[in-house]
Amino acid sequence: MLAQTKIQWDSDLIRRYDLAGPRYTSYPTALQFENSTDSRAILTSAINERDPSRPLSLYIHIPFCAHVCYYCGCNKVVTADRSRAQPYLDTLIKEIKMRGEELGKSQVVDQLHWGGGTPTFISDEQTKLLMETLRENFNLRDDDEGDYAIEIDPREMSEGRLQLLRNLGFNRISIGVQDVNPEVQKKVNRVQSLEMTTALLEEARDLGFRSINVDLIYGLPLQTEESFAETLDRILELRPDRLSVFNYAHLPERFKPQRRINADELPDAVTKLAIHHQSIDKLTSAGYRNIGMDHFALPEDTLTRHQDEGTLHRNFQGYTTHSECDLIGLGVSAISQIGDYYLQNSPDITKYDAGINAEGSAISKEYKMNDDDKIRRAVITRLICDFQLNFADQSKELGIQFQEYFADELRLLEPMVNDGLIHMNEKGLDVTAAGRLLIRRVCMTFDAYINHSEQRFSRII
């Protein structure tokens, strides 16, 4: 299958096509969501219209962090005051109970993800209570067959916490590392020794966590090709199952902590491209598959296997093997995708709290997909996961005549064909080894909303 093709680096093409572009964790993207005027009504419609036999994916957002990392673009509340967690958890538990009651237990929870902020900010007791509440109100699996993941900041792990998480049913972890170089770490206020990361990873393996992901970021202050090569080498020695190598998005006007980063110390565009190139070379030479975008996985990982089988999917958590799930997001800023609906909770913790306590729902943004959205979403998903499209298969699956329906888009792709980003004939299209790095650009062609929102996304590479 095409997914195994080695990436081919062409700096000229990358510069030419590296426009701002969405990451397509949803289609339409969150920019299309509309302000919600009746939070309860839209939630009720989504729940009533759903297919209650579909499995569920639950996302739980814990927004607190004890320290601020200057690069961070996540929805978080930085506080040293641990007592702030309890009132938030009280509201979150209320939301869990209400959603559990409305949804019933027919939908098995195949995927669970605790993200943040820092989910391990809360205490052992709070962690236990939260998981027990989830088990009481949703149909969580107890056979260790689901993918139950938690994001971990190694600096926030108390003695015995990992064992507790494993006992509670988590079987995947994602570890934030970013860079192992002490000087880079100081510049971004995230000092975390390699020993700490290593110990956590080894403990996770001993406890039987079946998938370990490590997050790195390139484009941080003081990073050079040499320094990041060292970071990659050290992390490769630990051989995590998955690696995310994110491009640092520097948007200080939007994310206040980033104003503490000195822009003069950021690597320039040429260096960033070189670091990116080197990361792909090093990781693929070490046996990892570049799944797509910023994600890498070992050949035996389920992401790799699903990509080979053409059953990979993409949702708000990135690439996933769970295509058929309804996604229920719980907590401040969390996004749900139920049937044709996208629903987002308020990103403001005070409004979230008020919404849940007063109305039983804190949705601030909503969107209901129309038929065209569903068709385009299916096409973009296949492109971003498989890097290829078979027109006859798509026509059959989507109930359209693909070449007619997308005649304009196929014409728009012609310059990319001429530039060698894609191969196209009457049967279908393949994204070439050179085009894989610019997959967002290819997907943008099928995005009906792109002209309105283009300028607000971060750069592709």
Ligand SMILES: C[S@@+](CC[C@H](N)C(=O)[O-])C[C@H]1O[C@@H](n2cnc3c(N)ncnc32)[C@H](O)[C@@H]1O
């Ligand atoms: C919610 S954090 C991970 C969990 C935990 N809070 C931690 O930091 O270890 C998710 C990941 O987003 C990535 N990230 C955060 N801000 C970013 C930015 N501005 N650009 C690129 N990646 C970013 C980091 O790699 C981070 O590990």
Ligand code: SF4
């Ligand atoms: S990277 Fe993680 S720990 Fe750091 S501020 Fe962001 S969410 Fe918090």
